[in-house]
Structures are given as C-alpha cells and as structure tokens.
Amino acid sequence: MRTLRRITLSDYEIVFDEDLSFLSEFLIAKNYSQVIVLADDNTARDCYPILIKYLPQLADAPLIITPSGEMNKNLASCEEIWAKMLQSHADRKSVVINLGGGVIGDMGGFVAACYKRGIGFIQLPTTVLSQVDSSIGGKLGVDFRYGKNLIGVFKNPDLVLVSTVWLNTLEHRQVVNGFAEIFKHALIQSPKQWDSLSQIEQIPPVQFHDILFESLLVKKAVVEADPFEKGWRKILNFGHTIGHAIEAYSLENDKYPLLHGEAIAVGMLMEAYIGTLSSGFPLSSLAEMEAVLLRFYSHYNIPEGIEEVLWQSMLLDKKNDKSKVLSVVLKAIGEPDIDVEMTKEFLSKAINYYQRLA
Ligand SMILES: NC(=O)c1ccc[n+]([C@@H]2O[C@H](COP(=O)([O-])OP(=O)(O)OC[C@H]3O[C@@H](n4cnc5c(N)ncnc54)[C@H](O)[C@@H]3O)[C@@H](O)[C@H]2O)c1
Ligand SMILES: [Zn+2]
Structure with a gap:
C-alpha cells in the first residue's frame, strides 16, 4: 500500500x-x-x-x-x-x-x-x-x-x-517565478522554512518536494482560517501592494516585462523595508532577505520619477479600503503586521532604499 x-x-x-x-x-x-x-x-x-x-x-x-x-x-x-x-x-x-x-x-x-x-x-x-x-x-x-x-x-x-x-x-524562469510565493509563505508564517530556504543554492532545490509540501501547509492554514478573505488571509498579500504596481508598470513599459513572482520579490523587499519603519522589523532580517532574494531575482531598475505612477496604481488596487492604501508588512520573519497604512512617504523611502541595492 x-x-x-x-x-x-x-x-x-x-x-x-x-x-x-x-x-x-x-x-x-x-x-x-x-x-x-x-x-x-x-x-x-x-x-x-x-x-x-x-x-x-x-x-x-x-x-x-x-x-x-x-x-x-x-x-x-x-x-x-x-x-x-x-x-x-x-x-x-x-x-x-x-x-x-x-x-x-x-x-x-x-x-x-x-x-x-x-x-x-x-x-x-x-x-x-x-x-x-x-x-x-x-x-x-x-x-x-x-x-x-x-x-x-x-x-x-x-x-x-x-x-x-x-x-x-517548464521554463526555468517560470520555476523561479513561482518560487517567489514559496519565499513569501515562509516569510509570513514559517521562520523555520525561511531558515532552510536561505541556504538553497539553486531553484528548484534538491529538497523541492519537502519545500512544496511545507509551503502548501502555510497556505492551507491561512485560507482555512479565512476562506473568504475577510481579514487574516490578507497576509498572503505581503509584497503584493507594491509588487502589483511594479508588475503593472513593467507590463506597460518594459520590452521584457517582469513576471508576477519577479515583481513580488521586489515588492517583498520594499515592504519589508517599510516594516523597519512602521513595525520594528529588524534590519538584520532585512539584510538576510536581500541576500536571499537578490540571489535569485535580479535587481529591477526602478526608473526615476515613477513614484506617482506606482501610487495611482496602488490606489486602484481592489483590496484597498476607500482611499487608504493598506498593506501587509513584517514585524519579524514569520510575523506579519496587517492593515499598515501605506503612505506616499513610505513608498518614496522604499523606492530610495531599493534603488540603493543596485
Ligand atoms: N486563484 C488564486 O488564488 C491565484 C493565486 C495566484 C495567482 N493566480 C493566477 O495565476 C495566474 C498565473 O499562473 P501561472 O504563473 O501558472 O501562469 P500560466 O498559467 O500563464 O503559466 C505560465 C506559462 O507556462 C506555460 N506552462 C504551464 N505549465 C507548463 C509546463 N508544465 N510546461 C511548459 N509550459 C507550461 C503556460 O502555457 C504559460 O505560457 C494568473 O492569472 C494569476 O492571477 C491565482
Ligand atoms: Zn502572488
């Protein structure tokens, strides 16, 4: 059997x-x-x-x-x-x-x-x-x-x-693309899996089955706690407030647009940085994230002056509450902070931060 x-x-x-x-x-x-x-x-x-x-x-x-x-x-x-x-x-x-x-x-x-x-x-x-x-x-x-x-x-x-x-x-780029959501699941709910993911040298890693299984357990727990996305399920949007805006920008403007997961990898770094300003996310954890994510997702050159375009796109996002842009950041690895109000000032600081990583 x-x-x-x-x-x-x-x-x-x-x-x-x-x-x-x-x-x-x-x-x-x-x-x-x-x-x-x-x-x-x-x-x-x-x-x-x-x-x-x-x-x-x-x-x-x-x-x-x-x-x-x-x-x-x-x-x-x-x-x-x-x-x-x-x-x-x-x-x-x-x-x-x-x-x-x-x-x-x-x-x-x-x-x-x-x-x-x-x-x-x-x-x-x-x-x-x-x-x-x-x-x-x-x-x-x-x-x-x-x-x-x-x-x-x-x-x-x-x-x-x-x-x-x-x-x-499946093209290798698509494999790496999907992996961004695996990183996300670890970052929002599983410090243990984040630790093992930070050691991987290639995507897909040798222990791919185990990683996939663990990652699905995170998504299962989140969707079961909030099947119709009334509250807690929002944690799955970590990296997506800014990431979606960057994805949309890239689709409109780049000859070779970013894939969804590639944009989310950028968004996760920027939103994690915002967490250092709003929610006490440690700079040492941010540095760890930079080391891992930039290993697999090349740095995206965010052109000067697109802050307003990104902001308008974020305002349009259907998940927002009236005119406020709400986002999910991290307090610590595995500990999300939901409904943090994203301001234009945060966005602008996050863009500056990300540009400095080039
Ligand atoms: N329902 C949800 O909760 C949820 C969550 C995240 C994303 N999504 C949606 O998922 C979609 C993106 O999914 P995706 O990234 O899988 O994109 P996709 O379905 O477009 O697949 C990517 C590309 O790979 C090709 N492909 C698929 N499997 C292949 C294989 N085994 N070998 C060769 N080629 C293959 C497809 O034809 C396509 O060209 C978006 O529409 C997004 O909105 C939904
Ligand atoms: Zn996604």
Whole structure:
C-alpha cells in the first residue's frame, strides 16, 4: 500500500502523487459521467502526452485547448470552452480536469463552477506558482476590461493533485517565478522554512518536494482560517501592494516585462523595508532577505520619477479600503503586521532604499 503525502482541507484534498495513479483511482471512485480535459496550447503540447501516458483511459476524453497566457484569461475564452463542453454533451455529473498553470486553473475552475450551475473540477497544476499558490484557496475567475480577476467566484475543487512530473518542460524562469510565493509563505508564517530556504543554492532545490509540501501547509492554514478573505488571509498579500504596481508598470513599459513572482520579490523587499519603519522589523532580517532574494531575482531598475505612477496604481488596487492604501508588512520573519497604512512617504523611502541595492 503506497502512502502518499496529503493535505486535507475542509472539503477536498491536495495529494502529492508523482505518477498520477491516485487520479486514476479517484476518477473511478467518483464515477463521473464524463471527464473533460482543459489545457492551453503549451500544456496540450507538453503535459497532455504525459497525462495520457499515465492515464491511457483518458485518451478518449474530450480535450479542449484554449490559447495560453494572461491576455486570454477572459470571458471570450470561457464562452469558447462552454460551447465545446456543450458540443461534447457534458452533463451535470461531468468533471473538468484543469491541466495547466494558474491561468487554466482559475479560468477552468470558473468555467466549471458556472457550467449548468456548477460541475466539479480537478486541478492538475503544471507550474510551480499554481502548485504552491493558485490551485488552493478556492479563488476562481477571469480578467475583465478594467483589471485582473474582476469576475469570479469562490469554489473548491474536487481534488488537487501535485506532481513534479510536469516541471521538466517548464521554463526555468517560470520555476523561479513561482518560487517567489514559496519565499513569501515562509516569510509570513514559517521562520523555520525561511531558515532552510536561505541556504538553497539553486531553484528548484534538491529538497523541492519537502519545500512544496511545507509551503502548501502555510497556505492551507491561512485560507482555512479565512476562506473568504475577510481579514487574516490578507497576509498572503505581503509584497503584493507594491509588487502589483511594479508588475503593472513593467507590463506597460518594459520590452521584457517582469513576471508576477519577479515583481513580488521586489515588492517583498520594499515592504519589508517599510516594516523597519512602521513595525520594528529588524534590519538584520532585512539584510538576510536581500541576500536571499537578490540571489535569485535580479535587481529591477526602478526608473526615476515613477513614484506617482506606482501610487495611482496602488490606489486602484481592489483590496484597498476607500482611499487608504493598506498593506501587509513584517514585524519579524514569520510575523506579519496587517492593515499598515501605506503612505506616499513610505513608498518614496522604499523606492530610495531599493534603488540603493543596485
Ligand atoms: N486563484 C488564486 O488564488 C491565484 C493565486 C495566484 C495567482 N493566480 C493566477 O495565476 C495566474 C498565473 O499562473 P501561472 O504563473 O501558472 O501562469 P500560466 O498559467 O500563464 O503559466 C505560465 C506559462 O507556462 C506555460 N506552462 C504551464 N505549465 C507548463 C509546463 N508544465 N510546461 C511548459 N509550459 C507550461 C503556460 O502555457 C504559460 O505560457 C494568473 O492569472 C494569476 O492571477 C491565482
Ligand atoms: Zn502572488
């Protein structure tokens, strides 16, 4: 009898299973009327053949391929997917297997949650970011006109199955990108994991499975304490107040824009610095963070004079309370301080601090 590592949440499980045999058993046990596989063009090419190698019985299941990338995480793509599901006669007992990164997980989950008032879905996350972050916590949705993730629902999957088998074809930059959320989980809740992460020499590190498991335990504890993001779950936004603004700026202005995790790595340093001003975060811990994060995320050149652009972008962030910009900083490693009011003065000091790190 194999013992698989599992994380049990309120109504579903995250199962670590390299060869996907648990998925095979799970599908039999659930007796779904039909399985539909959703992939983007990259995961259809790189991951779908692996899925079929391990689960040949899925070769007959409809495969729906949707264009990859954040720019396609929208209602137009959902419509195409719904149309194809209807053409495949998917009924209310069918299940969608989301084979992809956060874009497929968020959009495929949303598609399933709305199809005929809601059918089940299984997350097979194929990026580090989706394995450690987006595939758990129940947030689903798509981007719409004015911004990211504006249309969506909360709904849990039937199962999340984590395997590193997918990662061989994932670009190294994407692996490092997803790792930023692993650093974040350690910084907000696990000084012990931060200690071990500060020793790693490469990404992915040799002990990747253990690290992924520990990191998911942090996210599980946080989302279970606050499933609908009323308060405590905000700690997951550490690095994201400034990080999102930098990500948006880079997307608009850079020839090769920063990826989400790369921007969050910048945001975490800047917000940790603000913690030294607002919440007593020790300078020695900040120095440790600099040493680790700058080892893996190259310094981003923040152009002079973009403070106002970043500030406006932060004001627009949907998580803000009226006109105040609230952010999460650290009091110590593993100890977040939520609802710290971000001021323009803090932002400006944080920009100066970060520029000095170049
Ligand atoms: N729901 C949540 O709580 C939550 C949390 C964080 C992020 N997100 C969302 O996640 C999305 C980002 O996720 P992501 O970084 O996984 O991006 P992604 O899904 O766009 O994947 C990144 C790229 O890698 C490709 N890819 C994926 N797996 C591959 C593989 N194994 N081999 C080769 N190529 C592969 C994809 O086609 C894509 O081009 C964003 O839309 C973000 O809003 C959601
Ligand atoms: Zn993030």
